[in-house]
Amino acid sequence: MTNFILGLETSCDDxxxxxxxxxxxxxxxxxxxxxKVHSEFGGVYPELASRAHLxxxxxxxxxxxxxxxxxxxxxxxxxxxxxxGLMGSLLVGLSTAQALGMAWDLPVHGINHLRGHICSVDLExxxxxxxxxxxxxxxxxxxxxxxPDEKTYELMGTTRDDSAGECYxxxxxxxxxxxxxxxxxxxxxxxxxxxxxxxxxxxxxxxEFSFSGLKSSVARxxxxxxxxxxxxxxxxxxxxxxxxxSSKVLRAVQxxxxxxxxxxxxxxxxxxxxxxxxxxxxxxxxxxxxxxIKWSTDNAAMIAMAAWDYIDQGIITDLxxxxxxxxDQA
Numbered sequence: 001m002t003n004f005i006l007g008l009e010t011s012c013d014d015x016x017x018x019x020x021x022x023x024x025x026x027x028x029x030x031x032x033x034x035x036k037v038h039s040e041f042g043g044v045y046p047e048l049a050s051r052a053h054l055x056x057x058x059x060x061x062x063x064x065x066x067x068x069x070x071x072x073x074x075x076x077x078x079x080x081x082x083x084x085g086l087m088g089s090l091l092v093g094l095s096t097a098q099a100l101g102m103a104w105d106l107p108v109h110g111i112n113h114l115r116g117h118i119c120s121v122d123l124e125x126x127x128x129x130x131x132x133x134x135x136x137x138x139x140x141x142x143x144x145x146x147x148p149d150e151k152t153y154e155l156m157g158t159t160r161d162d163s164a165g166e167c168y169x170x171x172x173x174x175x176x177x178x179x180x181x182x183x184x185x186x187x188x189x190x191x192x193x194x195x196x197x198x199x200x201x202x203x204x205x206x207x208e209f210s211f212s213g214l215k216s217s218v219a220r221x222x223x224x225x226x227x228x229x230x231x232x233x234x235x236x237x238x239x240x241x242x243x244x245x246s247s248k249v250l251r252a253v254q255x256x257x258x259x260x261x262x263x264x265x266x267x268x269x270x271x272x273x274x275x276x277x278x279x280x281x282x283x284x285x286x287x288x289x290x291x292x293i294k295w296s297t298d299n300a301a302m303i304a305m306a307a308w309d310y311i312d313q314g315i316i317t318d319l320x321x322x323x324x325x326x327x328d329q330a
Contacts, residue, residue: 003076006065006100007304008057010093011085011113012140013044014297015056017064020304024123028068029301032056050088057096072104079307082110083322084140090321098319109307110317113298114141114327115153117264119309120291120302127289129259133252136327137245137273138265138298139165139182144207144248145327146256151313153327156252157207164241165267167211171218171237175230185234186270192235196221200240203247214240238272246276253284262289269296 004027009016018029032052065072080097083090094110101108117136121127131148142165143158162170165182172181177188198217201210218237222228253261263277274290281288295302310317315330322329 004070004074005304005307006061006075006078007300007302007307008061008078008080008093008097009113009116009298009300009303010053010057010089011081011083012089012298013049013052014299015053015060016298016300016303017057017060018300018304019064019068019070020123020301020308022308024126024305026123026301027070028064029299030060030064030067031299032060044086046086046088049086050092053089053092057092061096061100072106075104075106077107077109077307077311079109079111079304079310080319081113081116081303082317082319083325084113085321085323087321087323090323094319094321108319109310109315110319111303111306111310112325112327112330113303114143114325115309115330116302116306118145118147118262119305120264120295120299121262121289123291123295123301123305127260127291128262129287129289131256131258132260132262132289133249133256133258133286134262134264135245135249135268135277136265137164137263137267139163139169141165141265142209142211142245143327144252146252146258150309155327157209157248159209159211161210161212162215164209164211164245165265167215167241168267170215171234174219174222175233177230182267182270185238186272188231188234189238189272190235192229192231192233194235194239195232196236198236198240200243200247203244207248207252209244209248211241211244214244238270242270242272242276245273246280249277250280250284253280253286258286260287260289264291264296266297269293
């Protein structure tokens with residue numbers, strides 16, 4: 001009988017549930033978006049997010065288990081995001097997982113959302129080879145890490161202010177592109193001319209990131225230019241953002257000489273970023289490791305996949321919500 005892990009992901013504004021076997025095959029997954037809930041606010045409203053998770057999570061679990069025709073006796077464990085994320089959202093997932101663990105007599109593993117993103121590259125097909133350099137770019141996080149083996153995560157640099165994904169969303173809001181901001185900006189940028197000279201913050205300074213200055217520069221440009229071309233502004237912003245990310249990734253690959261370069265997180269769905277990472281792969285000879293776009297954004301399959309790793313490595317964590325959990329903390 002095949003065993004599965006039931007993965008629960010509620011770190012921000014998506015309620016996601018998945019069943020994943022030890023090989024990374026996804027038996028079933030369902031994700032409920034909250035875009036309509038938060039669209040009028042131009043961003044995620046934490047209290048509404050936790051309420052929406054509370055309404056959705058049990059019906060989604062029932063739907064996934066029913067659709068897959070998987071019985072609780074076929075579950076090896078439950079994996080649930082314990083951080084980082086929004087406190088209220090994390091609490092919904094964790095309390096649900098603990099209740100089900102007690103009811104079904106199953107172990108519950110609290111998973112680091114960031115490690116889940118790294119594990120997303122091994123869903124369906126084993127892709128990651130060590131040592132690896134990892135670029136994680138999402139709505140809440142931007143970081144570079146060196147992963148010499150499956151048990152070790154060395155943080156090289158992170159953002160000092162806004163994440164790249166957050167900057168994408170705020171620039172999209174400034175341009176009136178709505179939610180989700182990242183895909184909208186990328187689409188506009190594909191037909192625009194990157195002719196506006198926006199800054200490239202910290203592009204030559206180590207592995208730390210800063211995007212608040214770029215975001216502010218775009219806002220000032222929009223405020224002071226009537227009749228601007230939204231496509232050109234989008235293309236110019238995306239070019240600046242990708243220049244910063246790719247410059248630091250190239251330096252990291254040259255410094256660490258890894259076998260693979262993994263690019264994960266919601267912004268990893270960007271065609272511009274994927275193209276630039278392919279250029280770095282061809283330039284340096286490193287193997288580029290990209291998850292399919294459907295696994296780039298927050299999802300429960302990556303949490304379940306990470307739970308298998310926790311079990312294999314004997315990692316035991318508490319089940320307290322950790323909104324500020326860092327990559328080097330399991």
